[in-house]
Amino acid sequence: MQDYKAENIxxxxxxxxxxxxxxxxxxxxxxxxxxxMPGYIMAISPGTCVDTDEEWQRMLELDKKDVAIPAQYMKKAVEVMRHGDDSVPEYMIWLQKGDFTNCPKTTFIYGSDETLYACAPSFEAAMKKYKVDYKMIVGEGMFHCYPVFPICREGKEGWKMMIQLMKENT
Known part of the structure; x- marks a missing residue:
């Protein structure tokens, strides 16, 4: 904060x-x-616990395609994140339930074939509720965090897109 204004971070x-x-x-x-608040947030395949039956059903469907994150883990993750402490705030377990008042411009990037994509509609609803300027990008047929794996053609395209978005929004 000494060298840069928050809106430039x-x-x-x-x-x-x-x-x-x-x-x-x-x-x-x-x-x-x-x-x-920072000036811009990019969340690639943000991990959050499943909150609703609707999210869980979507996650189970996506579990058939996901090669990285098993749906069952996202149920177990609630216990892991609480670590025996019931005072952990809800938004730290189920981020989609958080208060996004004054949230800066945000970009979400998911692969269409990852379990965590099941929570994207809930994040979209939260962004709309709080009138956040956001973009939801979904790589068709892509896997968890695909833009940071530029070892395949699609990953390279995702990497370039990620870099370009960071340049445009910083």
């Missing part, structure tokens, strides 16, 4: 890191206002 996270990048917003809104 972009935060990018993949998987659990995508959850943490997005999770900054509800964290700040939960009484940590001394931390400024």
């Amino acid at each position: 972009s935060v990018l996270g993949t998987s659990s890191g995508g959850n943490l990048a997005l999770g900054m917003v509800p964290y700040i809104n939960a009484g940590h206002g001394d931390t400024p």
Whole structure:
């Protein structure tokens, strides 16, 4: 914060890191206002726990295609994230339930064949509820965090897109 204004800082996270990048917003809104909002967030395949039966059913369907994240793990993740502490705030378990007031421009990137994509509609609903300027990008036939695996043609395209979006929004 000494060298850059908050609006000139972009935060990018993949998987659990995508959850943490997005999770900054509800964290700040939960009484940590001394931390400024970044100017831009990119969440690639953000990991969050399943909250509704609808999300769970979508996740089970996607589980047939996902090569990285088993649907069952996302049920178990609630216990892992709580680590025996029931005082962990809900938004830290189910990020889609967080308060996204004053959320900066945000880009989500998912692969269509990953279990975590099951929560994308819930994130979209949250972004709309809080009137966030957001973009939802879905790589058709792609896997978990595909843009950070530029070893295949599609991954290379995702990598270039990710870099371009960061340049455009920073």
